[in-house]
Amino acid sequence: MRIDIITVLPELIKSPFEFSIIKRATNKGLVEVHFHDLRKYAINKYGKIDDAQFGGGAGMVMMIEPIDKCISQLKSERNYDEIIFMTPDAEILNQQTANTLSLKENLIILCGHYKGIDHRVRELFITKEISIGDYVLSGGELGAAVLCDSIIRLIPGVLGDETSALTDSFQDNLLSPPVYTRPSNYKDHKVPDILLSGNFPKIEEWRNQKALERTKTIRPDLLK
Numbered sequence: 001m002r003i004d005i006i007t008v009l010p011e012l013i014k015s016p017f018e019f020s021i022i023k024r025a026t027n028k029g030l031v032e033v034h035f036h037d038l039r040k041y042a043i044n045k046y047g048k049i050d051d052a053q054f055g056g057g058a059g060m061v062m063m064i065e066p067i068d069k070c071i072s073q074l075k076s077e078r079n080y081d082e083i084i085f086m087t088p089d090a091e092i093l094n095q096q097t098a099n100t101l102s103l104k105e106n107l108i109i110l111c112g113h114y115k116g117i118d119h120r121v122r123e124l125f126i127t128k129e130i131s132i133g134d135y136v137l138s139g140g141e142l143g144a145a146v147l148c149d150s151i152i153r154l155i156p157g158v159l160g161d162e163t164s165a166l167t168d169s170f171q172d173n174l175l176s177p178p179v180y181t182r183p184s185n186y187k188d189h190k191v192p193d194i195l196l197s198g199n200f201p202k203i204e205e206w207r208n209q210k211a212l213e214r215t216k217t218i219r220p221d222l223l224k
Contacts, residue, residue, distance in 0.1 A: 001104065001155060002032045002078070005144055006070050007111040008049065008062075010035040013141040022149060025158045033148065036074070041066040050114050059115030067110065067121050074108060082128045083108040086140030086147065087116070090129035093147060095170035097130065101147075102154035109147065111140030173222045177210035 007013055016022065017033050025031045039047040043065050050060040071083065081104035091097070101107065110117070110126070122129070132143040152158060180191040194206045215222055 001030070001102075001107070001152075002034070003107045003109060003148060003151075004034045004036060004074055004080075005109045005111065005148075006036045006038055006067070007139075007141055007144070008038050008113045009111075009139060009141055010037050012139070013111070013145055016145040016149065021158060022152050025152050025155060028157060030155050030157050031152050036070055038062075038066050038070060041069040041073075053115060057115075061115050062113060062117040062121075064118040064120050067117065067125070071108065071110075071125050078106055080106045080108050083110065083126055084128045084130055084147070085110045085112065085117070085122060085126045086131070086143040087112050087129055088131045088134070088136050090131040092131050092133060093150065095150075098147075098150040098154060099171075102151045107151075109140075109144045111144050113139045170222075173215075174211040175214045175219060175222075177207040177214065 005013060014035060017026070022031075022033075026033060038049050042049050043063065048063075049066045050062050053059065053061045074080070082101065084107060086109060110121075130143070130147060132146050137143060180195060184191045184196060192206070194203055197203065
């Protein structure tokens with residue numbers, strides 16, 4: 001998989017890709033992540049990429065021309081499955097979206113900034129818009145990092161145990177059940193006996209029941 005991230009602040013977004021699972025994936029050659037500084041496509045030598053919005057109002061708007069230049073150059077080099085815009089006014093990222101995107105080959109992620117982007121970019125270039133929640137950040141970089149992590153960890157070979165991602169919360173619209181490890185008794189707080197029984201069908205039944213109970217209590221909306 002190749003992911004191209006278009007950003008005003010490449011240094012801000014690079015650090016999450018230099019550690020942990022994402023770094024392991026790039027080291028294994030399972031994913032390539034490339035960062036593109038939008039200011040290199042600015043309309044003048046001063047790096048101008050934004051302007052005041054037509055009709056007045058507070059906040060600057062990212063201009064269409066620099067974004068067009070960057071996306072057009074990337075598209076001239078390869079075909080992209082999706083061109084994604086990170087924005088709060090969009091469909092909220094969920095596990096099903098991450099699952100689907102993890103099967104793609106080439107993605108572009110555009111990070112918004114300021115008041116937003118010229119709407120013509122969304123009409124002409126963007127194929128998918130994603131939000132990571134009903135709140136506003138200073139830019140799309142942190143959201144892009146969250147999206148990339150959710151996708152990359154699903155690529156076969158990235159996690160040490162490839163079945164681990166299949167039992168994550170939300171994979172079956174349920175939250176994960178409680179998990180425990182050694183010691184089995186810590187200051188009189190004991191691990192449930194069923195998990196120590198070795199009866200794996202019963203353990204799986206217990207886990208499914210606990211997952212359902214936790215979902216009903218914490219996220220009943222998932223069961224609708």
